[in-house]
Amino acid sequence: MREETRREAVWQFLTYAFVLLGAVVTLVPLYWIVVASTLKESEFLSSTAPRLLPGDSFLSNFQALQARDNVQFVGHPGEMTQYIEIGPLYVAYDVWHLWDLGAMGSSVFVAVVYTLLSLVLCSMAGFAFAKYEFRFKQPLFYAILATLILPIQLLVIPLFLLMAQLDLTNSYWAIILPWAANPLGIFLMRQNMQSIPDALLESARMDGATEFQLYYKIALPTMKSSLAALAIILFLFQWNLFLFPLVVLEQGKYTIPVAINQLVGAQRVYYDQIMVAATLSIVPIFLLFLVLQKQFVSGILAGSVKE
Amino acid sequence: MATRDSLSPFETAPRDRLRYLRQALSRRLPNAGEGIVGYLFLLPALTLFGVFLAFPILYTFYLSFFRFQGVSDETLLWIDTGLFTYELTSIAELQFVGLQNYVTLLSDGLFHQALFNTTFILVVQVPLMVVLALLFAVALDASFVRFKGIFRTVLALPVSANLVAYATVFLLMMQDAGLVNYLLRSVGLPAIPWLTSSFWSRMTIVGAVTWRWTGYNMIILLAGLQNVPQQLYEAAEIDGANRWEKFRYVTVPQLRPVLLFVFVTSTIGTFKLFSEPVIINGGGAPLDSTITIVQYIYQTAFVNFRLGYASALTYVLIAVVSVLSIVQLRIGGANSA
Numbered sequence: 001m002r003e004e005t006r007r008e009a010v011w012q013f014l015t016y017a018f019v020l021l022g023a024v025v026t027l028v029p030l031y032w033i034v035v036a037s038t039l040k041e042s043e044f045l046s047s048t049a050p051r052l053l054p055g056d057s058f059l060s061n062f063q064a065l066q067a068r069d070n071v072q073f074v075g076h077p078g079e080m081t082q083y084i085e086i087g088p089l090y091v092a093y094d095v096w097h098l099w100d101l102g103a104m105g106s107s108v109f110v111a112v113v114y115t116l117l118s119l120v121l122c123s124m125a126g127f128a129f130a131k132y133e134f135r136f137k138q139p140l141f142y143a144i145l146a147t148l149i150l151p152i153q154l155l156v157i158p159l160f161l162l163m164a165q166l167d168l169t170n171s172y173w174a175i176i177l178p179w180a181a182n183p184l185g186i187f188l189m190r191q192n193m194q195s196i197p198d199a200l201l202e203s204a205r206m207d208g209a210t211e212f213q214l215y216y217k218i219a220l221p222t223m224k225s226s227l228a229a230l231a232i233i234l235f236l237f238q239w240n241l242f243l244f245p246l247v248v249l250e251q252g253k254y255t256i257p258v259a260i261n262q263l264v265g266a267q268r269v270y271y272d273q274i275m276v277a278a279t280l281s282i283v284p285i286f287l288l289f290l291v292l293q294k295q296f297v298s299g300i301l302a303g304s305v306k307e
Numbered sequence: 308m309a310t311r312d313s314l315s316p317f318e319t320a321p322r323d324r325l326r327y328l329r330q331a332l333s334r335r336l337p338n339a340g341e342g343i344v345g346y347l348f349l350l351p352a353l354t355l356f357g358v359f360l361a362f363p364i365l366y367t368f369y370l371s372f373f374r375f376q377g378v379s380d381e382t383l384l385w386i387d388t389g390l391f392t393y394e395l396t397s398i399a400e401l402q403f404v405g406l407q408n409y410v411t412l413l414s415d416g417l418f419h420q421a422l423f424n425t426t427f428i429l430v431v432q433v434p435l436m437v438v439l440a441l442l443f444a445v446a447l448d449a450s451f452v453r454f455k456g457i458f459r460t461v462l463a464l465p466v467s468a469n470l471v472a473y474a475t476v477f478l479l480m481m482q483d484a485g486l487v488n489y490l491l492r493s494v495g496l497p498a499i500p501w502l503t504s505s506f507w508s509r510m511t512i513v514g515a516v517t518w519r520w521t522g523y524n525m526i527i528l529l530a531g532l533q534n535v536p537q538q539l540y541e542a543a544e545i546d547g548a549n550r551w552e553k554f555r556y557v558t559v560p561q562l563r564p565v566l567l568f569v570f571v572t573s574t575i576g577t578f579k580l581f582s583e584p585v586i587i588n589g590g591g592a593p594l595d596s597t598i599t600i601v602q603y604i605y606q607t608a609f610v611n612f613r614l615g616y617a618s619a620l621t622y623v624l625i626a627v628v629s630v631l632s633i634v635q636l637r638i639g640g641a642n643s644a
Contacts, residue, residue, distance in 0.1 A: 029476045121351050261471060264475060281469050
């Protein structure tokens with residue numbers, strides 16, 4: 001018996017050691033991103049003795065990053081040149097130039113607009129597939145289902161030609177519209193909305209609700225947790241997009257991945273500045289992850305459950 | 308009648324089949340108005356789906372039989388209704404070359420190199436990551452482990468890292484004078500040319516991808532573990548199974564569908580690898596030893612502007628990924644059934 005408890009203790013120790021090691025290895029790169037962003041390049045890129053603790057160069061690194069002329073990483077007030085004079089007030093009407101979004105702002109803006117637009121489109125389409133009968137319903141649904149197997153990020157060549165044709169190159173719409181009708185989103189919404197009882201919709205109809213009210217006032221509120229999980233999937237999908245933004249966006253509209261690629265591909269690579277950029281782009285999402293962990297996890301699981 | 312949830316109505320018995328057809332007919336006829344509502348809800352999604360997904364899928368295939376000669380706006384169709392004019396222009400100037408693009412890729416050394424690199428990364432990285440993810444999941448599922456929530460959170464943290472941003476820290480850590488070599492030297496080991504030797508530069512990609520995705524797969528496996536019936540473990544214990552036997556004969560077989568799913572999605576992910584090699588190894592340095600398929604497609608299409616040939620490459624890749632996805636859907640189906 002004592003032999004057994006001792007083996008159990010050894011086993012528990014090994015398990016803890018393994019998990020702890022994993023946690024440390026996971027945290028080291030994160031720690032290093034943040035710490036390197038507060039140091040001078042010579043302090044952390046040193047084969048003899050790199051400095052392992054935070055320094056105080058973050059601000060100067062940040063200013064150097066902001067001073068670069070090929071990449072605007074964090075936005076700043078733009079030139080408000082377009083005014084209308086209304087009595088004593090000057091009103092800027094060219095809202096787009098009020099603020100230069102920078103790569104951070106562009107990424108957040110694009111990801112938020114994409115997520116909202118896609119949530120609306122996917123939930124409407126899912127509602128139609130789950131709760132209505134119409135001609136060609138099955139073939140249409142199968143067609144959408146079939147594209148689930150395709151890596152939709154890879155269709156860049158025709159999309160590029162299409163965007164050139166539609167005059168949408170170097171526009172945020174070019175990286176929002178192509179995947180707004182996200183097949184996975186439509187599929188998940190349809191699956192979940194099938195659980196809405198028909199009787200509920202029917203009784204609302206009796207009470208004189210319009211079809212759109214059924215969607216807006218009954219279907220959407222009951223789908224809150226599914227929508228939250230889908231929102232995470234969509235947000236991260238857009239947030240991580242690199243290939244097509246790289247192809248289609250030009251200077252001034254760069255999202256974070258494209259901006260960082262510019263920094264890395266420059267003739268002289270300033271690692272201190274790159275680490276500031278990485279810190280700024282990674283840390284906010286980490287904090288969001290800590291707060292919304294449950295939704296992240298259910299998003300991952302929802303994305304992994306294809307019927 | 309209740310809405311049928313089954314995707315294919317024809318798995319039923321012949322008599323039910325007939326009844327289903329009759330009901331489908333009678334359902335369609337009197338409620339013609341309802342059909343329109345369905346379409347109205349579907350219209351926005353369907354429009355975007357058609358223009359930006361269905362069309363590109365077909366057009367890539369079409370392009371793969373042509374040589375691209377430049378963007379064009381030649382008018383194909385011009386309708387002037389008086390109220391509005393409609394102009395349809397051609398997208399590109401193309402020269403038909405038949406199957407030549409597909410023949411070319413059979414003897415394209417760089418494509419073969421990209422295929423080899425991707426396969427190499429795949430063979431090393433996917434098993435390594437799946438085993439690690441499984442071990443972490445099993446460890447965090449053990450009843451005696453405390454602070455489970457904290458460990459899980461930390462291990463899953465990379466899930467939220469931007470794909471490109473996280474790659475930069477590997478670029479930094481793996482420099483000759485970087486953190487990893489410093490740590491190696493300080494324990495008396497020789498420094499490793501992580502970014503300049505072709506073998507180690509692939510290993511750097513392996514390490515980076517493993518760091519990014521192990522936690523993600525751990526979450527999926529952890530959810531799978533929670534569905535393993537506790538009685539199976541108890542029965543195994545009564546039969547005198549030790550820890551390893553319980554893992555080998557209960558956990559792994561019970562997790563099989565989930566494990567297969569993780570394997571297949573990770574494999575697909577490797578075929579789509581792009582951000583990491585671009586950031587960490589620039590254009591596939593050293594000497595194209597890390598260039599991946601997607602990266603090669605990108606170069607062919609948008610650096611060399613051989614869009615037709617790149618379309619053929621894309622279709623080869625799409626074929627590979629599609630087959631894998633079908634396997635994945637099969638497994639997923641077996642999983643939920």
